[in-house]
Amino acid sequence: MAVNYDQIVVGGGRDAVAQALALEEQGQAVALVIPANGTAYDPVIVREAVDLVIRSGSISMAALRTAVAQIADSRSASDRRLLAEAGVEVLTGDVQFTDATTITVQAGIVIERISAPSIILACGTAAAPIGRGFGEATSVVTAENWLSLENLPESMVIVGAGETGLEHAILLSRLGVEVTVVDEHSNVFELCGGLMDLNLFEAQSLGVAFRLNDEVIGVESRSTGKALVVRLSSGRQLIADAAMTCVGRVGRTNGLNLEAIGVGLDEEGRAWCDAEGHTWVPSIIAVGAVVGFRAEPALVG
Structure with a gap:
């Protein structure tokens, strides 16, 4: 049996966290679902790491990787603290849509089913x-x-x-x-x-x-x-x-089973949407970089 929420946000980057927090502030019960391979490369973190190693005077790839990991861990801990304080449920694992309102999240041998009348795709893009x-x-x-x-x-x-x-x-x-x-x-x-x-x-x-x-x-x-x-x-x-x-960029939608439930994807794996971000499935909305080229209104819905 699925656990029900008012809204589900799918994604692991800053856009997804911001969406989940904003919805929770509106008094909605929100789940943030982070695909196992869905944490996007964050150039903001890399810029901070570059600043750090330049100031340290020890410029090397090893120092840069260490700085990126430290900043990313700190940012992740801060995000999870904010999400926990706001009451947002966070699930991480292999994610698949089973229908227009239901998602399964598998972490190891544990499979959770969650559902909501509205699901927001905020999974971003990756390098082609x-x-x-x-x-x-x-x-x-x-x-x-x-x-x-x-x-x-x-x-x-x-x-x-x-x-x-x-x-x-x-x-x-x-x-x-x-x-x-x-x-x-x-x-x-x-x-x-x-x-x-x-x-x-x-x-x-x-x-x-x-x-x-x-x-x-x-x-x-x-x-x-x-x-x-x-x-x-x-x-x-x-x-x-x-x-x-x-x-080139490609949507981080691989493996989500979106096309099987009717969500149209362009050649780069981004979701076809109308001007308001609605995909071909009315209950699923895309935001941020995963939004593909706008579809004609007649094709949506």
């Missing part, structure tokens, strides 16, 4: 998988797993001059890494606006190099010297210790 053209070198990373590099690279090629690419170009440059950003657009300002304009100017002031109107067509490992040769469509080659792909 690395394309085939980038090979299988361990020094080719995404914006979410670059902390797994054994050592801080002396040089890095970042593919994509969007928000994620610029943000990581700034972080790495501040850590002393020589960064080159490659993007197919001829004018990065076409991608920018507001905060991104400021990021672009900061990246330029830090000495980030830009290769525009160009695309990466292949990445090859080297046996000596710098680890990678990055081949561009212009015929140029960039030599670097590592490369990071910052092109």
Whole structure:
């Protein structure tokens, strides 16, 4: 038999926690369901960690990983304390929708069934998988797993001059890494606006190099010297210790069984919604980055 709530929020990031707390403040009985693989990479935490290691004067990947773990643990403990004080029930495990109002959460051999008349998807997005053209070198990373590099690279090629690419170009440059950003657009300002304009100017002031109107067509490992040769469509080659792909995001919806209950997902796994965030299933609302391209109103409901 399912345990009933007024609202269920699905997700493990800041948006999900904020949604759960806001609903509880309205006097609703709320469950926050955190998928086992649903805790998103948080660039805010990484920025704080970069500031910390720079102030310490001990800049290394090991120091950065330690700082990220400490800040993340502190943030998680603070969130759980706030959720507990507010009376939000928190469940973590493998999550599946069984129908429009019911979810199962499995942690080990324990399976819990919970239901609510309204369920909010706030599970966010993850970096898109690395394309085939980038090979299988361990020094080719995404914006979410670059902390797994054994050592801080002396040089890095970042593919994509969007928000994620610029943000990581700034972080790495501040850590002393020589960064080159490659993007197919001829004018990065076409991608920018507001905060991104400021990021672009900061990246330029830090000495980030830009290769525009160009695309990466292949990445090859080297046996000596710098680890990678990055081949561009212009015929140029960039030599670097590592490369990071910052092109594309995918919804953290894999395994949730959403399509089986009627929720439409786009090619990137994000939920089709109307202007108010309602998915094709009226009881399920999506918020934040997991919202895909808006569907035509006639397709919703």
